[in-house]
Amino acid sequence: MDKILFLAHTEADGTLPKAAYEALTAAKNLAGDLQGATLVAGLIGADVAQVADTLTGIERVLGVSGPEFAVSRYSSDVAAAAALVSTSDATIIVAPATPRFCRALPGAAARLDGRIETQVTAISAEGDAVEAERWFYRQRIVAKFSRSQRPWFLLTSPGAFEPASAEAGKATLEAVSVDLPAKLRTKVTGIEAATTEAQTIRPDADILLVAGAGWNKKQKDGATHVNDASSLVLGFLELARASLGSTKSLVDQGAEGAEVMSFMSHLNQVGQTGSTPRHRKGLATCCHGEEPHVVGWRFVSERRAINLDETCGWAQGKADVLYVADAFEVMAKVNELLAADA
Numbered sequence: 001m002d003k004i005l006f007l008a009h010t011e012a013d014g015t016l017p018k019a020a021y022e023a024l025t026a027a028k029n030l031a032g033d034l035q036g037a038t039l040v041a042g043l044i045g046a047d048v049a050q051v052a053d054t055l056t057g058i059e060r061v062l063g064v065s066g067p068e069f070a071v072s073r074y075s076s077d078v079a080a081a082a083a084l085v086s087t088s089d090a091t092i093i094v095a096p097a098t099p100r101f102c103r104a105l106p107g108a109a110a111r112l113d114g115r116i117e118t119q120v121t122a123i124s125a126e127g128d129a130v131e132a133e134r135w136f137y138r139q140r141i142v143a144k145f146s147r148s149q150r151p152w153f154l155l156t157s158p159g160a161f162e163p164a165s166a167e168a169g170k171a172t173l174e175a176v177s178v179d180l181p182a183k184l185r186t187k188v189t190g191i192e193a194a195t196t197e198a199q200t201i202r203p204d205a206d207i208l209l210v211a212g213a214g215w216n217k218k219q220k221d222g223a224t225h226v227n228d229a230s231s232l233v234l235g236f237l238e239l240a241r242a243s244l245g246s247t248k249s250l251v252d253q254g255a256e257g258a259e260v261m262s263f264m265s266h267l268n269q270v271g272q273t274g275s276t277p278r279h280r281k282g283l284a285t286c287c288h289g290e291e292p293h294v295v296g297w298r299f300v301s302e303r304r305a306i307n308l309d310e311t312c313g314w315a316q317g318k319a320d321v322l323y324v325a326d327a328f329e330v331m332a333k334v335n336e337l338l339a340a341d342a
């Protein structure tokens with residue numbers, strides 16, 4: 001009979017990240033569907049009392065807290081997770097695939113002689129058997145599988161589950177002590193964010209705007225218009241609070257010494273060798289819609305594209321709507337309408 005542990009860590013402000021409440025949905029659903037299963041919560045952070053009160057629906061809430069657990073650090077996080085799993089006697093651990101947990105929980109699984117899956121997109125129960133789902137080979141193959149080894153860590157992919165709502169009340173929090181190494185060799189002195197001119201990646205945005213290499217190509221007057229392209233793209237991002245994606249061809253141009261959009265980096269690349277973001281809507285502009293790019297749109301449900309070429313890839317069943325038009329003209333008009341609406 002499996003015992004499920006919902007495991008989460010706090011953010012710098014002491015709250016739980018949205019991804020944690022998504023993992024909570026997965027854990028609760030599994031506990032409801034799995035015969036004879038019990039659910040326990042385990043929290044890691046500087047002070048977890050406040051977030052424990054948002055989990056009053058769970059009978060047993062365990063916490064590892066103290067200044068050493070405020071920050072993401074492999075050694076303290078592995079020790080904390082291992083202590084929570086041992087105290088709860090958990091066989092299945094459901095936790096969010098945050099960067100902090102993706103770094104530390106494989107270590108905890110190894111220490112406990114368990115197994116781990118990251119970026120899990122679905123968890124289901126059949127009788128007393130648990131099945132996990134995740135994508136492989138750059139999101140091209142989806143697999144459902146099960147394991148007999150316990151403990152089994154399942155890290156839920158952010159955006160794949162609806163977040164559970166925070167409850168109100170007073171939880172009884174059981175403090176769990178952790179044996180930390182006598183000397184923690186890694187000291188976290190602060191976080192330095194990458195310097196970029198503008199914030200362009202917004203994972204929670206409703207819309208993804210993808211810019212393709214066409215923005216930097218010669219237009220009908222025989223000249224390139226990179227500055228105009230940059231302000232149209234940035235204007236849309238600001239007005240629609242959209243996130244920015246790019247094709248490989250566009251981000252590669254910077255490395256090849258061409259005049260480029262200064263705010264674009266390889267982090268924006270969507271596709272087979274880029275990211276697979278989760279946004280409800282996507283708008284591809286000046287982008288041909290080739291398979292290695294479109295494979296990154298796997299989780300975008302409403303797809304539109306603007307291209308001068310009516311035979312481009314988007315016209316081959318890859319978009320719901322293709323506007324055969326000049327993206328410079330269309331985006332100028334769209335920004336004008338959005339600005340008037342603001």
Ligand SMILES: Cc1cc2nc3c(=O)[nH]c(=O)nc-3n(C[C@H](O)[C@H](O)[C@H](O)COP(=O)(O)OP(=O)(O)OC[C@H]3O[C@@H](n4cnc5c(N)ncnc54)[C@H](O)[C@@H]3O)c2cc1C
Binds near residue numbers: 211275296
């Ligand atoms: C192993 C491998 C991995 C790859 N991984 C990735 C990946 O992760 N991501 C990725 O994106 N690509 C990837 N690629 C590259 C991919 O195959 C394409 O080469 C790339 O996506 C093309 O980029 P693009 O559509 O921006 O440029 P292009 O193919 O040059 O298309 C530009 C488009 O802009 C249109 N256009 C020009 N001006 C206008 C205008 N004024 N208005 C409207 N439309 C206009 C043109 O009609 C054209 O269709 C990979 C390739 C390989 C071989």
